[in-house]
Amino acid sequence: EDQVTQSPEALRLQEGESSSLNCSYTVSGLRGLFWYRQDPGKGPEFLFTLYSAGEEKEKERLKATLTKKESFLHITAPKPEDSATYLCAVRETSGSRLTFGEGTQLTVNP
Amino acid sequence: NAGVTQTPKFRVLKTGQSMTLLCAQDMNHEYMYWYRQDPGMGLRLIHYSVGEGTTAKGEVPDGYNVSRLKKQNFLLGLESAAPSQTSVYFCASKEPNTDTQYFGPGTRLTVL
Numbered sequence: 001e002d003q004v005t006q007s008p009e010a011l012r013l014q015e016g017e018s019s020s021l022n023c024s025y026t027v028s029g030l031r032g033l034f035w036y037r038q039d040p041g042k043g044p045e046f047l048f049t050l051y052s053a054g055e056e057k058e059k060e061r062l063k064a065t066l067t068k069k070e071s072f073l074h075i076t077a078p079k080p081e082d083s084a085t086y087l088c089a090v091r092e093t094s095g096s097r098l099t100f101g102e103g104t105q106l107t108v109n110p
Numbered sequence: 111n112a113g114v115t116q117t118p119k120f121r122v123l124k125t126g127q128s129m130t131l132l133c134a135q136d137m138n139h140e141y142m143y144w145y146r147q148d149p150g151m152g153l154r155l156i157h158y159s160v161g162e163g164t165t166a167k168g169e170v171p172d173g174y175n176v177s178r179l180k181k182q183n184f185l186l187g188l189e190s191a192a193p194s195q196t197s198v199y200f201c202a203s204k205e206p207n208t209d210t211q212y213f214g215p216g217t218r219l220t221v222l
Contacts (some may be wrong), residue, residue, distance in 0.1 A: 032209050043200050043213035095160055100153040
């Protein structure tokens, strides 16, 4: 059974204080790992897809990386508008479902 | 191009009442999904569809039914609502080339 564990559950940063969020996964074969951002009262918003170990993708202050067992979402010099819950999900090679982690709630204080 | 839309945004039901949640997408996607999101549980798949006229069970299908009569619409029904179905419901559709799922804004359902 696919498993996705995100840590920490919650993270408070000061504006400009860089940090990383972790997503550990267990799948029989990885077809893709997805990162989403979710603001309160809204649906998840797609950020990145990573397909193979060693792959990296960047968008503004966010950078996602992937190894064979985990993914990191690095946040460089965060701003208050980066405050949100960040969700990680995996899709295995068979089937069409995503398995989601419980998310990391990020708060960036000015 | 509205993406994925959901109606209604909010609903309060009494135990035993029925209702239907509507999801619509204008991206011509074949695959569509219904999830529920509960505190401490993450997003869990209820039912999904791989194309018009098809449906399949997800992780937590009990108490729900779905229909996909048109490619752009995916309906989620609750025949006899229970307090355990109080949740936020999200619909998503999948882009075929990248497997990326795009989500709607959600429906917050409370069952008293």
